[in-house]
Amino acid sequence: MADDPFENMLAQMDRAEEYADVDHGVFERLKHPERTLKVTLPVELESGEVEVFEGYRCQFDSARGPFKGGVRFHPTVTQREVEALAGWMTWKTALVDLPYGGAKGGVICEPKDLTERDLERLTRRYTEGIRRMIGPEIDVPAPDMNTNPQTMAWMMDTYSMYEGYSVPQVVTGKPLEIGGTPGRVEATGRGVSLVTERLFEYLDRDLSDATIAIQGFGNVGSNAARLLDEGGANVVATSDVSGAAYDPDGLDVAALGAHVDAGGLVEEYVAGEIRGGASTADSRWDDPDQITNAELLTLDVDVLIPAAVEGVITADNVDDLRASAVVEAANGPTTVAADKALTERDIQVVPDILANAGGVIVSYLEWVQNAQEFSWPLETVNAELERRIGSAFDKTVEQYDTKELPDLRTAAYTLALERTAKAHEYRGLFP
Ligand SMILES: NC(=O)C1=CN([C@@H]2O[C@H](COP(=O)(O)OP(=O)(O)OC[C@H]3O[C@@H](n4cnc5c(N)ncnc54)[C@H](O)[C@@H]3O)[C@@H](O)[C@H]2O)C=CC1
Ligand SMILES: O=C(O)CCC(=O)C(=O)O
DSSP states (O other), rough: TTTHHHHHHHHHHHHHHHHHOOOOOOOHTTSSSOOOEEEEEEEEOOSSSSEEEEEEEEEEEEESSSEEEEEEEEEOOOOOHHHHHHHHHHHHHHHHSSSSOOEEEEEEGGGGSSHHHHHHHHHHHHHHHHHGBBBBEEEEEOTTTTHHHHHHHHHHHHHHHHHHHOOGGSSSOGGGGGGGTTTTTTTHHHHHHHHHHHHHHHTTTOTTTTTEEEEOSSSSHHHHHHHHTTTOEEEEEEETTTTTEOOTTTTOOHHHHHHTTOOOOOOHHHTTOOOOOOOOTSOOOOEEEEEHHHHHHHOOOOOEEOOOOOOOOOOTTTTOOOSSSEESSSOOOHHHHHHHHHTTTEEEEEHHHHHHHHHHHHHHHHHHHHHHHHOOHHHHHHHHHHHHHHHHHHHHHHHHHHHHHSOOOHHHHHHHHHHHHHHHHHOOOOO
């Protein structure tokens, strides 16, 4: 069960049902995606070979507005995973009260084995495959794992070619030059940093000098690390697929960021093979230890931030966790069995649908700017992000305290399920 993200998502819903004011019939409806399209994507690679890829777009629920959610390129993508991620998008947009439903896309591929040209062709093929189901008022994709503003530019261009005119608002997370918003690239990491601050305020603890371990140093993990570091917290460990770096005195997050931006791996950084301008002499590099991703999860730190893939905190390792709080930057990093164990141990978990909602909040702000054909300065975007994610955090905590719920995830789910169910009730279940 724990290995299937969709079953995990359903189990999270089931845990919340007894506390949520939702009609059982509507609740049953909410367990099923509206539709999933599977597409076959033949691509002639730069090498001359033809490779046939498989991709999906799941539209989970649209009662509250157009479908919204990212697109993931990863070798382990499955239909069930994409459907789980689309479900989580539905609860996330409801929790932070955006006028959207939830969707997600994925393509089974290993991006590091593909050239830039291959990736462009694959992205365009995928966009053509799903283009009849997306659109500014229908379903609006965005970046997720291994996709970025360039991917969104190719998607926007392919969609626009078929429409015959430029349609920037068909995707969010675009480059600034074609209608992107300032602040989207770091928005998810900024949201993670903001909710971590809120959590510490709520727990009446001091975040300055708190120790933090972050699994994953991609878009979300690296921006969260940078912002938490700038805010005075002590990021002592982080990782990528190659392994983890650990320095109990704190990593040089800026130097590691420059190294990774220049194409370097964490394991190379630990070995002192530093790219991106910094060197062992001029950075805070202090011979960090090479540890594994599994070891990172069990470090004795104040906050553990999983920011990579699903299902990393499980029944097998939860008893070894020593962090006093978990902030879920990744989608679905904790299995339900592990979640129950964390609740029993009084380890506060800020659930993914709240902790990583900064990305979709700023995607919404991009979409609104595109509709207005007007652009806002970064300060306006960041202030609106802080207001919206802060308000969602406060409402979740209020629900948790006033209803004496077992944990913050249950509180977040009851709010999200009630809002989505209300929308279904007003609209009616039958055509
Ligand atoms: N990009 C966004 O705006 C949002 C992303 N998320 C979630 O955040 C997580 C990370 O996404 P991004 O940072 O965008 O992806 P990314 O592709 O930029 O970075 C992923 C990072 O995780 C590492 N990684 C991959 N597989 C791993 C494994 N098995 N063990 C350890 N590390 C591994 C990669 O090496 C990389 O450092 C995902 O769960 C994603 O769904 C959630 C909300 C929005
Ligand atoms: O920005 C968006 O629309 C969605 C980002 C995403 O995929 C997520 O929040 O998991």
